Amino acid sequence: MQNFTFCNPTKILFGKGRIQDLAKEIPAGQRVLVTYGGGSALANGTLGEVREALRHAVVTEFGGIEPNPSYETLCKAVKLARETGAEFLLAVGGGSVMDGTKFIAAAVPFTGEDPWDLVTRKAPVKAALPFGTVLTMPATGSEMNSGAVITRRSIGAKLPFGSPLLFPRFSVLDPEKTYSLPPRQIGNGIVDAFVHTVEQYLTYPADAPMQDEFSEGILRTLIRVGPRTLAEPENYEARAAFVWAATLALNGLIGAGVPQDWATHMIGHELTALHGLDHAQSLAVVLPAMLEERFEAKKAKLVQYADRVWGLESPAEAIEATRTFFESLGVKTRLKDYGVSPDAIPALLEALKTHGMTALGERRDVTLEVSRRVLERAL
């Protein structure tokens, strides 16, 4: 096992009716900026419950944070937060709203010229407003981690950044608030959580049995409850298991002390930035191709994955089972399914190069040439 430091300060308020506990987390009279997306939180009543729970605070709202949150939109929220003297931010939504709110939290006290420098890591995050989240979509784990992915539409860039200052103070995880998700987003969420786990587990053996068992438990849980929560969106037990699995998949626990991959995510981000695939769609396309391409380097863990997660002897069959699982959730796994043709590959590789993504993976051996082969396999 590798050395590691593990600290996760986010308080989780899990279960039915927990939004009312916001009143205990946010002091009376505090100036709060509530952020949300395109309106789903309003339509399903979550925002109404939040307003009710925060009636003792001084609340301003900023709506319209889009999927794959954009720097352009978020800068407007930064302006509003400064104008209203916001002391606390509350994100109500999925990964995009939570990530966008992390950017706002870091950008409000930023004194440099352009807060985009925080995303490119040209400028370190030195301070951040405190914030909490109310989750409406299980997928990214953003509710219990310190990372965010921000898109700058004008230059077609989608980049991850993070800081220990960007853990939410608390997150409300009420599975009932996710019942209104359409099937496409439920499938997306299951795939995203699955791939987060795989990126931290399916590398090479690192004598980390607890991390392996946790990861295998998350993967088996997603395989078991995923189809159920898709078929029965209001089955509380299935949805609760899914919500917690998605949070645990990317809260630092399973990744502590082990090698991590993330090549699938980095290539996926370019597919989203240039071709508009949903985040999870991009992962469903890249992951099976990535595992096929790096079969030998990952063989020891692939054998373990096949056996312990799928009950299969053959690692090749486990990759096929992974693809079939994603497809069964309604998430297509080929570039052509999204209208991306072979002639799109050079621009994707160019974007990877521009963003410094030329030595990816747990051994830093996923060069542009390897990424090219992965994308060709994914056609």
Ligand code: NZQ
């Ligand atoms: O905008 P609204 O109206 O809220 O609708 C959203 C959006 O259209 C809708 N939705 C969310 N909750 C709903 C709902 N619809 C009905 N009922 C509900 N309860 O779902 C759509 C997608 O929402 P979004 O927040 O974009 O999805 P997701 O949670 O998958 O987040 C994706 C973003 O997170 C980033 C991705 O790159 C992408 O930008 N990621 C963040 C990570 C992190 N912070 O650690 C890691 C991930 O790997 C990922 O990269």
Ligand code: ZN
């Ligand atoms: Zn992801």
